[in-house]
Amino acid sequence: MGNSRSFRKIIPPAACLLGFLALWQAAVSLFAIEAWILPSPLAIFQEMAAEWPRLMGHAAATVRLTLLGFAAGTAAGLGLAALLHLIPGARAGLYPLLVLTQNVPVIVLGDLLVIWFGFGVLPKLILLILVCFFPVSVSMLSGLQQADPKLIHYMRMIGADKRQLFWKLELPGALSHLFSGLKIAASYCVIGAIYAEALGSNEGLGFYIRLSSNGWETSRVFAGILIIVLFSLLLFGVIALIERYSIRWKVRKEGGV
């Protein structure tokens, strides 16, 4: 029942996408557009098949970097949120500074990090952590702040200490907020990884795309983009799946039992 309904939901966007691709294909051959300006979808797929082993090699590097950065950034974000929440006065003092860090453009940061740390993994990882921690800690912080006052009152009346209040009430209550932050952080992280690889690296999809665009291999650029989009979607899907698994009480409520 649920499967056929979600299948029916997929049909309209899928049909639109197919129509768009057909239009693209037709336009390229009809107006005889040069392949280095805009390759046709078919040409892109052909190039992708030919380049598959190389593409996968670079994709693996990108996946590694993204996951590493995402894990480190999430850990940093969670730790920071917990500190700001639990240490009295820390939130008021540091939160504005936190927002300030997000006003520094990533592009400038990337150049600075290369100057300081060279072209290894470290500067890329730092860049990803900087990109990732903010949505995670902000969503986590707001989740922690939004615990139901009635429940806080109850917990205090039965003698819960600050630690119990955090682990039993505030943290589980913040989970759904946390997951929306994680989803944003994941897509930021993919973009950040691509940018870092383009900046200075000899592997990864970012490097591959930059190389291809320098050589006017436009269909390879598109092939790389396609892989990035698919990876980004996959990451998002995995997080959504974990969310559904770990927040079962909400799912039940929305399902109307």
Next chain:
Amino acid sequence: MTDFALEITGIGKTFSEGRGAKRVLGDVSFHVKEGEFVSIIGPSGSGKSTLFHLIGGLERPTSGEIRMDGRLVTGERGRIAYMPQSASLLPWLTVRANIVMALTIAGLDRHEAESQTSEWLARVGLAGEADAYPDTLSGGMQQRVSFLRALLSPQRLMCLDEPFGALDALTRLHMQTWLLSLWEADRRSVLFVTHSIEEALLLSDRILVLSPSPACVAREIEVPFARPRSESLWTDPLFNELKLEIYDMLKPTDGRSPLTGKR
């Protein structure tokens, strides 16, 4: 000197409020004997919830002291089993896990808490709801779980803060008789805050009537009915006599409803 389950001596509470100070509790003294069911009734805004905050240790009284079983516990938390007006069940825990959590916070061993919870859920006919999440239960059902949670807590004194205030009249009636049957089988010391005179008369051994702010105990009424009690009490002429007596005591001078402060 006998030790009372709860003994409140000369409690006063004043909140500073802008320029001035608001005196909520004047000079409140009363006690709850071991195994006694005491109700507090009073006009709204008479400081009943402040009194509970003090007993629960969330705030310290401006003056006076609180003793439980003879020990001075003023300002200490975790000394009471508590049932608030809203069920206050954690939405991400099942019924069983909610009760177990409260018991372990109260210091019970986890294994012990789990076996007690399962046993009691079955005894009161809630075994089928043990693994349900609170949001899937009706308001009355949630309050039953909330009451059971307080009943199983190891603390000697149970504080019930208008536990049926948010329920519809019929559910409320069922809950009262349900609570009565459970409590009469296992008498704990209970301090019960309510707006309802009938509820207080049906359940309690003694009723304390609070005066409007700053509150103090204006009257103390021994409820003379034998136990076990049932709803048939309502037809008792004495029941109605006492009801009118308390109602008169609570009558305000400005024409508003004495209990809710409305109309």
